[in-house]
Amino acid sequence: DIQMTQSPSSLSASVGDRVTINCRASQSVYTYLNWYQQKPAKAPKLLIYAASSLQSGVPSRFSGSGSGTDFTLTISTLQPEDFATYYCQQNYRTWTFGQGTKVEIK
Amino acid sequence: QLQLQESGPGTVKPSETLSLTCTVSGDSISSSNYYWGWIRQPPGKGLELIGRIYYSGTTYYSPSLKSRVTISVDTSKNQVSLNLNSVTAADTAVYYCARGVSWELHNWFDPWGQGTLVTVSS
Numbered sequence: 001d002i003q004m005t006q007s008p009s010s011l012s013a014s015v016g017d018r019v020t021i022n023c024r025a026s027q028s029v030y031t032y033l034n035w036y037q038q039k040p041a042k043a044p045k046l047l048i049y050a051a052s053s054l055q056s057g058v059p060s061r062f063s064g065s066g067s068g069t070d071f072t073l074t075i076s077t078l079q080p081e082d083f084a085t086y087y088c089q090q091n092y093r094t095w096t097f098g099q100g101t102k103v104e105i106k
Numbered sequence: 107q108l109q110l111q112e113s114g115p116g117t118v119k120p121s122e123t124l125s126l127t128c129t130v131s132g133d134s135i136s137s138s139n140y141y142w143g144w145i146r147q148p149p150g151k152g153l154e155l156i157g158r159i160y161y162s163g164t165t166y167y168s169p170s171l172k173s174r175v176t177i178s179v180d181t182s183k184n185q186v187s188l189n190l191n192s193v194t195a196a197d198t199a200v201y202y203c204a205r206g207v208s209w210e211l212h213n214w215f216d217p218w219g220q221g222t223l224v225t226v227s228s
Contacts, residue, residue: 001169031212032211032212032213034214036153042220043202043204043217043218043219043220043221044145044153044202044215044218045216045217045218046214046215046216046217049207049209049212049214050209050210050212055216087152087153089153089214091212091213091214094168094169095155095213096155097152097153097154097155098152099152100152100153
């Protein structure tokens with residue numbers, strides 16, 4: 001299986017901060033990489049597909065980048081509703097998720 | 107608007123079979139444009155893909171669960187079903203169904219159902 005490792009596992013940030021979350025694959029997944037947001041007791045929500053394509057309806061402060069083994073999710077200006085856990089997911093082979101990054105209020 | 111709703115027993119005894127249904131409204135599960143997946147999340151932990159099924163009936167299962175899982179569709183009821191046999195406490199999780207989308211070989215799940223908690227306990 002392809003292992004997906006996110007860093008950090010958690011972070012504390014303030015409203016207005018720029019936040020970056022990293023995701024590393026154990027082998028190349030090209031751009032077969034998605035990002036999801038999950039709020040407590042809610043289902044995950046798709047933010048980014050194909051590494052950098054913004055899902056319809058998702059605010060433009062979210063962006064994704066990377067290819068191969070290293071990917072980044074960036075929130076340009078953190079909003080109160082962005083405090084959540086974020087997961088990357090590769091869909092290149094035997095699809096797998098990262099372990100999640102929890103974004104908490106500082 | 108597409109909606110997915112999982113349903114099934116909240117508690118299953120060890121060694122028995124977990125059976126869940128996902129009722130889809132707002133779209134036909136027979137559409138060739140999409141597929142349907144099941145994903146689970148143990149309490150306080152991350153997401154694990156269980157498997158997916160295409161309109162053709164083709165299924166793909168997680169290697170770690172393949173020997174115990176069956177996913178099927180009932181087009182007359184617009185439902186997707188999950189069966190997981192020989193359950194243990196490690197199968198305790200929130201189970202989600204989701205619509206799968208494919209575009210130029212890229213795949214993602216959107217939207218997801220609200221999820222249903224299944225506890226394995228005697």
